[in-house]
Structure formats: C-alpha cells, structure tokens
Amino acid sequence: MLNVTSLSKTYGNREILDCLSFTINSGEIVGLVGENGAGKSTLLKILATLSKPTKGTLSLHSLPFDKNIKNIRQMIGFVPQEIAIWEEFTVQENMMFFEKLSTVKKTNEELYQICLDMKLDKWKEPVKRLSGGMKRKLNLAISLIHDPEVLLLDEPTVGIDLKSKNEISAFLQKLAKEKGTMILFTSHDMDEIINLCDRIFCIGKDTFYQNRLIEAGNKPQIL
Numbered sequence: 001m002l003n004v005t006s007l008s009k010t011y012g013n014r015e016i017l018d019c020l021s022f023t024i025n026s027g028e029i030v031g032l033v034g035e036n037g038a039g040k041s042t043l044l045k046i047l048a049t050l051s052k053p054t055k056g057t058l059s060l061h062s063l064p065f066d067k068n069i070k071n072i073r074q075m076i077g078f079v080p081q082e083i084a085i086w087e088e089f090t091v092q093e094n095m096m097f098f099e100k101l102s103t104v105k106k107t108n109e110e111l112y113q114i115c116l117d118m119k120l121d122k123w124k125e126p127v128k129r130l131s132g133g134m135k136r137k138l139n140l141a142i143s144l145i146h147d148p149e150v151l152l153l154d155e156p157t158v159g160i161d162l163k164s165k166n167e168i169s170a171f172l173q174k175l176a177k178e179k180g181t182m183i184l185f186t187s188h189d190m191d192e193i194i195n196l197c198d199r200i201f202c203i204g205k206d207t208f209y210q211n212r213l214i215e216a217g218n219k220p221q222i223l
C-alpha cells in the first residue's frame with residue numbers, strides 16, 4: 001500500500017499542495033485530475049522521489065520514503081509529462097540503455113515483449129523517426145523495465161490516438177490485475193479517466209472536474 005499523510009508543498013511562499021492524505025492499494029488504478037497548474041505533476045514528482053515535500057509523510061508497504069529512498073526508487077516507475085528518451089537511438093537501443101540502469105535484468109526478448117505489449121513494434125527504428133504517440137509508448141515501456149510495484153504516469157497518453165489509448169488502457173488494467181501494480185494516472189481526457197480508473201482523485205480549488213465526474217455518476221475523492 002502507498003500511504004500519503006498530510007502532504008504539503010510550497011514553492012517560495014506559494015502553497016501548491018495543501019495537506020493531502022490518501023492511500024493506494026495493490027492492483028488499484030487511480031486517476032488524478034485537476035486544472036492546469038493544480039499541482040498534479042508536483043505530486044507525482046514527490047511520489048517519484050524527485051522532489052521533496054515541504055511537510056507530510058509518505059510510505060510504501062510501511063517503509064517511510066525518507067529513510068528508504070534506494071529501496072523505494074526500485075519499486076517506482078515514473079513516466080514524466082515531458083518525453084525523456086534518446087532521439088538518436090533506436091527503440092531497441094533505448095530499451096537496452098535503460099535496462100543497463102535497471103536493477104532488474106531483462107533479456108533482449110523480454111525487452112522486445114514489453115514493447116509488443118504496448119503495440120510498439122518499431123524495434124529497429126530511430127526514435128526521431130517515430131510519431132509522438134509512439135514515443136509516448138516507448139516512454140511507458142521504459143518505465144516498466146524494472147517491474148515497478150507503483151507506476152506514476154503523468155499524462156502518458158497526450159497526443160495518442162483513440163485506438164492506442166484503448167490499447168494502453170487494456171495493458172494497464174492487465175498489469176494492475178495480474179501483477180498487483182498500483183497505478184496513479186493523470187489525464188485531461190475525462191472519458192479515458194472514467195473508463196480506466198477504479199477511483200478518481202480531484203486536486204485543486206476549481207470544482208469543474210468534481211462536477212463533471214459527479215454528473216457522470218462518479219464519486220471523486222477531493223484532495
């Protein structure tokens with residue numbers, strides 16, 4: 001279980017996150033929605049251990065983040081909002097490069113299979129020749145190399161066509177169900193969030209997203 005208690009984050013004297021508390025259970029897919037600037041990426045970066053909270057505590061399987069950073073990092077996969085892959089390398093070379101950085105070792109065939117699971121079959125293609133949607137799929141494939149228990153996905157499907165979005169949704173649902181992966185997923189596509197997620201968190205003061213979800217028959221958790 002991922003446990004977040006009374007988490008706050010300020011930049012200078014601007015309070016971005018104000019005393020958030022929530023849990024995510026194994027096998028759960030949780031959506032995170034909110035207006036631009038609400039603090040979704042800030043929260044994901046803190047959960048990915050790339051930024052420190054101003055206040056509050058985080059733990060994964062009862063291990064506090066601050067005292068177990070190395071262990072925690074091995075259990076977390078993060079897809080940042082900005083695509084972070086090597087443009088000059090092929091898909092295969094990118095996968096092999098990131099496998100070298102991973103504590104979990106994978107064969108070439110296993111790496112290829114992760115890409116196929118994403119319906120990304122351009123194994124020998126340089127990344128610079130891939131479409132934006134395919135690059136996003138590769139970003140997601142890279143985050144899965146070390147079999148993370150928690151997957152943090154910051155708008156992973158921006159610019160992806162509907163068919164690919166559905167393929168990614170199906171893949172994530174399988175991952176959560178079969179491996180018990182905890183998934184926290186942000187998107188501005190409310191249909192995608194509603195179809196994919198078991199629970200939905202709303203962040204920020206604007207009530208637009210809350211009302212939209214309530215109208216669609218969902219009970220969002222307000223953070």
Ligand SMILES: Nc1ncnc2c1ncn2[C@@H]1O[C@H](COP(=O)(O)OP(=O)(O)OP(=O)(O)O)[C@@H](O)[C@H]1O
Pocket residue numbers: 011016034035036037038039040041042043081
């Ligand atoms: N390093 C930083 N220093 C100062 N302010 C920051 C920093 N990073 C983010 N912010 C501010 O924090 C607020 C939240 O930003 P964040 O990127 O978390 O929002 P978001 O919900 O992900 O928005 P979007 O939907 O546009 O991706 C914004 O007002 C942003 O300007």
Ligand SMILES: [Mg+2]
Pocket residue numbers: 040041042081154
């Ligand atoms: Mg963001």
